[in-house]
Amino acid sequence: MPDVRGREQILNVHIKKVPAASDVRLYDIARGTPGFSGADLANVVNEAALLAARCHKNQVSMYDLEKAKDKILMGAERHTMVMTEEDKLLTAYHEAGHCIVGQMSPDHDAVYKVSIMPRGRALGITMFLPERDQYSASKRKLESQIASLFGGRIAELMIYGGDRVTTGASNDIERATELARNMVTRWGFSDKLGPLVYGEEGGQAFMGHPGIQGSSVSSNVAHLIDDEIRDVIDRNYQRAETILQENISILHKMADALMKWETIDRSQIDDLMAGKDPKAPEQEVVLPVLELEPSEPNNEIPNKAENTVSKSIKKKTAKQV
Numbered sequence: 439m440p441d442v443r444g445r446e447q448i449l450n451v452h453i454k455k456v457p458a459a460s461d462v463r464l465y466d467i468a469r470g471t472p473g474f475s476g477a478d479l480a481n482v483v484n485e486a487a488l489l490a491a492r493c494h495k496n497q498v499s500m501y502d503l504e505k506a507k508d509k510i511l512m513g514a515e516r517h518t519m520v521m522t523e524e525d526k527l528l529t530a531y532h533e534a535g536h537c538i539v540g541q542m543s544p545d546h547d548a549v550y551k552v553s554i555m556p557r558g559r560a561l562g563i564t565m566f567l568p569e570r571d572q573y574s575a576s577k578r579k580l581e582s583q584i585a586s587l588f589g590g591r592i593a594e595l596m597i598y599g600g601d602r603v604t605t606g607a608s609n610d611i612e613r614a615t616e617l618a619r620n621m622v623t624r625w626g627f628s629d630k631l632g633p634l635v636y637g638e639e640g641g642q643a644f645m646g647h648p649g650i651q652g653s654s655v656s657s658n659v660a661h662l663i664d665d666e667i668r669d670v671i672d673r674n675y676q677r678a679e680t681i682l683q684e685n686i687s688i689l690h691k692m693a694d695a696l697m698k699w700e701t702i703d704r705s706q707i708d709d710l711m712a713g714k715d716p717k718a719p720e721q722e723v724v725l726p727v728l729e730l731e732p733s734e735p736n737n738e739i740p741n742k743a744e745n746t747v748s749k750s751i752k753k754k755t756a757k758q759v
Contacts, residue, residue, distance in 0.1 A: 439475060441571050442468050448476050452483040459497040467503055470550070471511075472571055482506045512565055513557035521556065527697060528594065529554045529562040532606055534692035535593025536564040536586055538685055539678045541711055543582035552692075553701040561606065564590075577627045580617055585674040585681070587614040592679050593689060618670040619663075628666045636663060688713070 440448060445468035453464060471479065483498075485506035490498045521529075533552050540546045547566040554562040566586075591607035626633030636655050655663070682689060692710050695702050699719055706716035 439473055442472075445471055445474060445479055448479045449483065452480050453498075456483060456487045457497045459499040461500045462498070462503065463500060466500075467507060469570075470567055471507060472568055474510075478510060482510060485509055508551070512551075512553070512563050513560070516556040519556045521561070523697075525561070526554055527693065528598065528602075528604065529606070530693040530696035531593045531597050531689065532590040532604075533562040533564045534689050534696065535589035535591075535678075535682060536610075537589070537692065537707060538688055538711070539589030539592075539681050540564070540566060540582070540586035541707070542681045542685065543585050543677075545576060545579040546582040546586060549704060549707050551701060551703050552696065552707065554696050555700050577621070580621055580625075580627070581670070581674050581677075584614045584617050584670065585678040587611075587617075588675050588678045589682065592675070592682055596682060596686070596689075614671065614674075615667070618667045621670060622663055622666045630662060630666060631659075691716075 442465075446464050449464045449468055453462065467482065471482070474482075482503065483506070486498050486502040489502045489505055495502075533554060537549050537552045540549055547568045550565040550567040552562075552564045557563055587610040588607075590610055591603065594603045594607070621627040622631060623636040636659065688710055692702070692707075695706065695710060695716050699706075701719070702710075702716065703719065706719065709716040
């Protein structure tokens with residue numbers, strides 16, 4: 439995958455195919471897209487051009503590129519999905535729990551955005567993005583990730599009680615358990631087990647050679663592995679719980695902000711974590727479209743001005759798509 443410089447150069451190639459506004463900063467887009475391939479970056483530009491065309495604009499702005507990046511990172515927004523205010527509030531507390539624990543944990547990636555707008559199969563999302571390209575992870579970073587994964591469930595438990603905790607944390611629990619298991623059995627982060635690989639590493643049968651079947655550890659070692667995984671989970675669950683208990687006021691304020699705006703960005707999150715009131719999200723200023731007098735009536739194009747303003751974007755986008 440390309441690094442940040444490579445991503446910026448790839449974006450520079452694709453942005454030349456669409457009319458770009460003067461506020462476009464390709465380095466910012468490149469820095470916020472770690473792990474993106476060349477095809478992903480081309481898709482960002484294409485999606486931005488389509489968004490601009492739908493808004494009848496004659497240039498692609500930074501706002502369009504950010505919206506396109508969010509769509510690819512987090513999935514398309516499901517505006518048609520109807521949620522009750524009660525469900526939205528529970529989701530807001532869940533996502534706020536992830537965010538606060540992540541922000542308070544050492545070596546954790548910075549929070550990019552938090553949203554309770556349904557995307558794909560998720561009712562809400564907390565998106566973390568690294569500050570730079572990363573090629574390995576420390577034990578402290580991995581444990582911070584485990585703690586933040588439990589932040590949503592703990593927030594639900596603290597606000598609504600054990601009887602109202604939902605199944606929304608099922609994927610969080612699965613990911614946290616997988617991280618803890620890999621730390622113990624593959625990455626050598628257990629003092630008791632040492633720097634060895636444990637578990638079922640055998641492959642499938644191939645060209646007449648039977649693969650290694652079953653587990654490669656004894657029952658005593660298997661019990662020790664389970665105990666070590668449990669210790670990692672319990673330790674970081676307790677850490678997440680302590681963080682949220684100490685920052686319960688921020689949890690309430692962040693949930694209120696999510697209910698008000700549905701999506702909050704990094705600057706608003708920084709304000710909330712500092713105990714300040716978050717600023718309203720910035721809205722793009724769109725210049726009014728000039729009305730053109732049609733030379734002759736045309737039933738197929740009810741608004742000729744709308745078609746004329748965005749046709750340059752649509753033509754160039756069609757070539758890429």
